[in-house]
Amino acid sequence: MGIDAKPAIAITMGDPAGIGPEIIVKSMARPEILASCRPVIIGDRSVLQRAIDLLAADLRITTIEEMPDRDPAAGELYLKPLSDLAPQDMEYGKPTAAGGDAVFRYITEAARLCLDSEVDAMQPRPSTRKP
DSSP: OOTTOOOEEEEEOOOTTSSHHHHHHHHHTSHHHHHHOEEEEEEEHHHHHHHHHHHTOOOEEEEOSSOOSSOOOTTEEEEEEEEOOOGGGSOTTOOOHHHHHHHHHHHHHHHHHHHTTSSSEEESSOOOOOO
16 A cells, blocks of 8 residues: 555445445445545445445445455445345345355455455444544
């Protein structure tokens, strides 16, 4: 990371049946987040799209395989998809084995990205608490 470069942050989606995807969408809609870092979400495309639709957020998903060298454009979310869950594995409030396995893969990949210096840090999901 160069002196002027923003840190790249891997954000794991959390349980697809939980509130993590909505917290991510609400956080990524805040301009100060993208002003301070280059986030990449580790998760499931359909789960993230469902959260965008539910919150009527003006965001769009860009699927990536590797961390881009550029900042995301306004309204753009970088997503590294590691699962393609069935609808029954995404039902709110009803954790499933497939969802649990996906969460494990999200965290493992975020840790690998850190260890391989592809990102500067990982966050289980963005905090909504104000400093």
